[in-house]
Amino acid sequence: MINYIIRRLLLVIPTLVGITLVTFVIVNLAPGDPAQFQSQGIMDPEVSIRIHEQLREYYGLDKPIHVRYAKWLGKIARLDFGTSMSSDQRPVIDKIKERLWPTMSLAILSLLISLIISIPIGIYAAVRQNRLFDRLSSTILYALYSIPSYVMAVPLILLIAIHWDLLPFQGMTSDNYDQLTNLGKAADLVKHYTLITFCFTYGTLAYYSRFIRQNMLEVLRQDYVRTARAKGLTESNVVMRHAFRNSLMPVVTLLGMMLPAIIGGSVILEVMFNWPGLGRLFFESMMSRDYPTIMALSFITACLVLVGTLLADLSYPFVDPRVSYD
């Protein structure tokens, strides 16, 4: 097991170098650079050009791209994400830290809700295959899955938040958040979370329900499920103990894939709801060509994809005794 983990981790290194190299080149090929964006506002063209040159030198943008990549790689090896190239000049790690919680809490909340709802739906639909519940839930879930979250968000914001003024849609808290009582603060948070969490969740929920249903159908056809019935087990025992447990294996893979989404968040939704999370940070740093922040976020996402896959692989022996890494 230990040997397997070490081997896998060693394989992660070349993958990471490849991913970051491609990202670095693409980001740098995009028109404009941070120096240009910051010197844009200056009216006097001569001063503007001079400041642009100074900023380029200050950020080290005057050096060739391979030198800059090597420098970045050297820093990242020491886990130094560098300083932001936007006007606030703060360390990238601090900017990420303060955006971490809004994104993570949203993702974990959404994941829990989708699992809690989709598991019973998936199991029940599989057990009653082709009956009314199965067909009805299939139709609704397909419809939900087919609507992109940003399309769903527009009417929700327009109707619920603006027209009926029922729920807020800007940011995580209201302006008077600090003056509220503890109970008021909690209520305020719940209100702000509601719409974005819904938009974040319904697609995953629909997908998981169908996924669990499909896996359950697969397992319910197995001979050992018939064996379990022949033993005289109750139907609920057959479904939960014998069928559902055996259908968990692909779900574990899926959860491993979810890990990057937990931190990556959704760029579009966070921008639409003005959510102070990592998705919006990525959008902002893209707009200002803040290279260190873009690279840091891409690097973290790549790491999480690799770690998530590894964790899923490592958890297989726990769900399936036939898998062993010894």
Next chain:
Amino acid sequence: MPTDNNILVEVNDLKTHFPIKRGLFRKTVGQVRAVDGVSFNIPAGQTLGLVGESGCGKTTIGRTILRLIPHTEGSVKFEGHDVFSLPSASMQKLRSQMQIIFQDPYGSLNPRMTVANIVGEALTVHGIARGRERRKIVSDLLVKVGLSRHHASRYPHEFSGGQRQRIGIARALALNPKFIVCDEAVSALDVSIQSQIINLLEDLQQEFGLTYLFIAHDLAVVEHISDIVAVMYLGRIVEYADRKTLYENPMHPYTKALISAIPQPDPTRKSTRMVLQGEVPSPANPPAGCHFHPRCPFAEQQCSQQTQLLKEKNPGTNHLVACWKCKDI
């Protein structure tokens, strides 16, 4: 039919049809007549061998008797209780009396459970034993079927096919049943392992007084283990007799063809093999009259129009045949 008082299982005009559903609204467009009017009795402590080609409905009969598949018509009585009309709670209790050994020793054991749980789960579910008592029963069973006590903590994938079938047998025995359906229990095994498992089944029958419904397509195996043999063709029984009579004096042309196909270990013996032409027709659309008539070398017009019921050929012999022509051939 034997009418002894000690009949354990009584099957009466059993029919199991599967609907064929097609189209957008999944309308039923036809029926697969997997089992189409089958009757037989199994006396306690004896073995009924059920033979026939693949797809003739043997396995469906076994599973329908145990109510693992819903029946369409007819009845099954187990010790006088009507199996199909029992409420599900009583049915679960009855399941401890009637067990099944499945054909596929790979697919029929839950890969995520240890042998101890596979064999012992039913004991817990039926409230017979838990904890140490259960462990004791399970390890005794494992020894009885030729495995070791320490195998209890292992998973099915760590065993060979023959060993897995032994686990399946131990599982079926765990509740101390009276009746076991052996559904092609040895077909998936090597010939050398087959004989071991058959001997084991015979020993267990002697020891516990078990009654078997032995489903197989291998006539040599059935001859070895059965007391009574029923031959099936396309959802119906075509011949029913005690083993000796059936093998020495087969009446139905289909039985004759099957028996002539058993390989003989004597190279000097002249082959008198009767080779059947054509394929087994689809049970969704069986031929009229005697189902066998399109392939039967003796068929006449009557055979294709009227169905002959299973009848005693000579009164009092308990040798039943469903054939119009069997007296002439």
